[in-house]
Amino acid sequence: MFNTQVSEKEHDEARQGEALMLENKTEKNDARRLYIESYGCAMNFSDSEIVASIMMDMGFQTTSDYKEADVVFINTCSIRENAEQRVRNRLKEFTSVKVKNPGLIVGVLGCMAERLKAKFLEEEKLVDVVVGPDAYRDLPNLIDKVDDGNKAVNVLLSREETYADVSPVRLNSNGISAFISIMRGCDNMCSFCVVPFTRGRERSRDAYSIVKEAEDLYDQGYREVTLLGQNVDSYKWSSEDGSDSVNFAQLLERVALVSPELRVRFSTSHPKDITDEVLFTMSKYENICKYIHLPVQSGNSRILDIMNRTYDREWYKGRVDAIRRILPGCAISTDIIAGFCTETEEEHQDTLSMMDYVVYDYAYMFMYSERPGTLAAKRFEDDIPEEVKKRRLTEIVDKQQQHSHRNMLAQVGKVQKVLIDGYSKKSKNDYAGRNDLNATVIFPVDERFKPGEYVNVLVERCTTATLIGKIAE
Structure with a gap:
């Protein structure tokens, strides 16, 4: 893995990662549907798993298509200016869906919530609910307020909240x-x-x-x-x-x-x-x-x-x-x-x-x-x-x-212990995993091993970002 950013835009995109594309986890056809999209650091993605847990306790199921959702949340990052602009553009896409689905609830979570709550709720009218990182337990109450036709906001910070008792829903997880x-x-x-x-x-x-x-x-x-x-x-x-x-x-x-x-x-x-x-x-x-x-x-x-x-x-x-x-x-x-x-x-x-x-x-x-x-x-x-x-x-x-x-x-020619994460992004003929030093290792699929297992790989060559080898016999 080689993480470089040659501009603010590219940095934000590298840290943003893919949206959390959620899979349906219940067969209830009458359940309201939730879509969450996360930007920024790993902590934001972890927070989205807490939010999904709280919402599922309210009876929501999850969806991978925001156009099918009843509630859309975007978990935001304030670290770069371009990240904020991209979130604002994304919110405009979400609110445009309201033309066909007037009941859609759009919400902003996370780091942009407190700083830009007035802009989102009043000036730009982009969202219905704004929730700060320490207020996710209040989501049932806030959703009820929006259902009653009101805007809702809770961005209070806490000196105690750690969500220690909330079991996160592992979103977009590889199970490993x-x-x-x-x-x-x-x-x-x-x-x-x-x-x-x-x-x-x-x-x-x-x-x-x-x-x-x-x-x-x-x-x-x-x-x-x-x-x-x-x-x-x-x-x-x-x-x-x-x-x-x-x-x-x-x-x-x-x-x-x-x-x-x-x-x-x-x-x-x-x-x-x-x-x-x-x-x-x-x-x-x-x-x-x-x-x-x-x-x-x-x-x-x-x-x-x-x-x-x-x-x-x-x-x-x-x-x-x-x-x-x-x-x-x-x-x-x-x-x-x-x-x-x-x-x-x-x-x-x-x-x-x-x-x-x-x-x-x-x-x-x-x-x-x-x-x-x-x-x-x-x-x-x-x-x-x-x-x-x-x-x-x-x-x-x-x-x-x-x-x-x-x-x-320096790692070429050495045997690396690799935890198999899954298939390589480029080919189903290769596995991908990480070694102890956090380097990505690519090697041919071997039916004796499957994702979630450790395997020793002899590194034969490398790029600036990836080690390439074969299973060591």
Whole structure:
């Protein structure tokens, strides 16, 4: 997998993924039908699974065609300006269906809900219901209000809501890999980021409910889980009576102990919080994948300071050194912003030299885009010309392509343990899966093995994005 974005538009499309195309899960012909489409990060897709569970408890069934739906939800992302514009265009498509189906309810969920509720409900009249990330339990009440002819909104943020007791409906699932949300919100106030304002303060989910969800998934045949949080390293849960306290390293171990056949991944780590304890736990258990997403954003200490990242260049390099020391060969991916406010050419070169120091396996790279309401928008002028941003981004992308290819070449000739996800996108004659380092591996179908099983693959060649090989005898 090689994730590069050469423009804001392409970045958004890469992170958006496909819409959650839902399959009917009930034979009730008189049930109302729900369609959900999700944009943005993995947390949004996980939230859509919670929403589907709540709606199905109300008697809804799901549909893969929004033109057949009674309720259409779009789960939104506010991370880039183009993402918001695309959501607005998509809402216009949905509302046009109301001409033929006046009873259709259109709703906006997630990160755009709080910030743009007035525009959606009053100015543009695009939606009937607006629901923030912490208000999904209120959906039955909100749908009732719309059924009675009213607009409905709930974007209140919570200091307690974790949806720990809601069993997600696994949408568009391959039955092999699943997300488990372990915490919500974020206490980091990075100056470029809207998450603290759209998802609220950080709170951790009951550790026992997380382990139970992992156990249930394993019993259902799933063989890989990804623990999700805005900053998983700051996970910290304590029982009400104070008898038990669990940090992220301890949670990671508890989930790994569910079964050695259950692969465990996690995202995202913050450089200021990832501890040696986490790294030693990863080293201890073979089924914890040796892959860490460690966003750097910039390689320059002054830029990191005005981004409010709370670490500097040397601290970040120290964390990379610890990963290399404790987890030799561990894959590292990152996020990089080109052209942040006031960034000089010399500071841009610091980012390129940081890339050379780490040699990332994968990266999400994009130009800075000012988001209304953020600290950066209030404090700094977005003063880097567009053409300079584009040129700097191109230089970053070009370097990452070289590094990704180098890391892929290093795996050629080696035997990789691969969890088969399914067929290759290009051919039903090939299987596709991921190895421990999160690289996609393609190899010929062998009737002795099926999706959901592990197989050893000898890598014979590679592209910048994919390893290609054959089953090792």
